[in-house]
Amino acid sequence: METKAAGKSTNPNRSTDVRERGMAVINDVIDHCEDSYLAAKDYHIKIMKEFSDKGLIVLVCQHDCVLWFINMGPNGEKRYFMLAMMQQLLRELPESFTIGFFYDVICTLHREMERWQLLPHCLPHLKFATPVFHLYGHQWLCQLLYHPYKNPEFGHTDGEGCEREWNLLNSVIPTCRISGFYCRLFVINTKQAYIDGQNLCKLASCQKWRFDDAVAKLDEAEGALDRLGIPIDKIQTAWAEQLSTQQAEPPHVLNLFLQINLLTSGNLVPEKDAGMKTIESILNLLWTRTTL
Numbered sequence: 001m002e003t004k005a006a007g008k009s010t011n012p013n014r015s016t017d018v019r020e021r022g023m024a025v026i027n028d029v030i031d032h033c034e035d036s037y038l039a040a041k042d043y044h045i046k047i048m049k050e051f052s053d054k055g056l057i058v059l060v061c062q063h064d065c066v067l068w069f070i071n072m073g074p075n076g077e078k079r080y081f082m083l084a085m086m087q088q089l090l091r092e093l094p095e096s097f098t099i100g101f102f103y104d105v106i107c108t109l110h111r112e113m114e115r116w117q118l119l120p121h122c123l124p125h126l127k128f129a130t131p132v133f134h135l136y137g138h139q140w141l142c143q144l145l146y147h148p149y150k151n152p153e154f155g156h157t158d159g160e161g162c163e164r165e166w167n168l169l170n171s172v173i174p175t176c177r178i179s180g181f182y183c184r185l186f187v188i189n190t191k192q193a194y195i196d197g198q199n200l201c202k203l204a205s206c207q208k209w210r211f212d213d214a215v216a217k218l219d220e221a222e223g224a225l226d227r228l229g230i231p232i233d234k235i236q237t238a239w240a241e242q243l244s245t246q247q248a249e250p251p252h253v254l255n256l257f258l259q260i261n262l263l264t265s266g267n268l269v270p271e272k273d274a275g276m277k278t279i280e281s282i283l284n285l286l287w288t289r290t291t292l
């Protein structure tokens with residue numbers, strides 16, 4: 001909720017049906033994603049108020065190995081934690097690297113970075129995606145653009161490594177809730193060292209399983225297309241058409257209103273008592289007609 005308030009207060013007059021520089025998604029769609037996540041978090045914000053440390057943020061690599069933890073401190077989750085992690089990660093890597101970065105609400109983070117040109121030197125090295133499970137909380141256009149399975153660069157990565165990490169740390173949560181700061185640090189460090197050792201032993205077999213699973217799914221998909229007699233080119237063309245249709249600029253409310261008003265009364269000035277519901281219903285009809 002604090003993040004949302006900060007974002008809207010900085011630019012309160014921006015239009016919701018505008019696509020900002022560098023973005024493929026219009027503001028209205030991203031605002032809906034943001035609201036759905038904030039609404040889901042309200043309950044947790046209320047019950048977490050009594051704790052001085054609200055929790056941890058973790059960055060894991062492609063192989064689910066922990067790179068860094070960040071203690072949220074008393075203020076809870078903030079977007080600048082993600083920016084700090086991005087910056088730190090890119091400092092450790094050669095400039096030629098491109099990073100696939102997953103975050104639950106990546107559309108809003110991407111928009112903030114493009115809008116305010118945050119870490120502009122990092123932007124060319126980043127590809128954004130949302131973990132596959134968290135995508136269900138996003139609008140349809142976000143699901144199309146930020147789904148890792150729908151972007152060839154991400155392969156069969158699901159981006160849920162953090163959830164698997166939380167599952168492994170789950171057993172220390174009751175202890176940490178009633179521990180002091182340094183005791184909590186010790187418990188988490190010790191547990192994580194144990195998890196790292198276990199993960200290292202399983203790393204090769206786990207990667208082999210993931211690779212075999214990806215190959216099996218590719219074979220299954222290609223076999224299904226062969227049986228149906230559908231060429232892959234046709235699927236790719238249909239996919240590109242869907243993307244371009246979904247990203248098309250929605251008709252501007254005021255312009256359409258003026259056109260309708262001109263047709264019905266010959267008057268270019270919109271009447272004050274025209275209801276937004278009527279306009280929206282007309283827009284919906286026109287939108288449906290153009291997309292079918």
Ligand SMILES: [Zn+2]
Pocket residue numbers: 029030033034107108138139142143
């Ligand atoms: Zn979204």
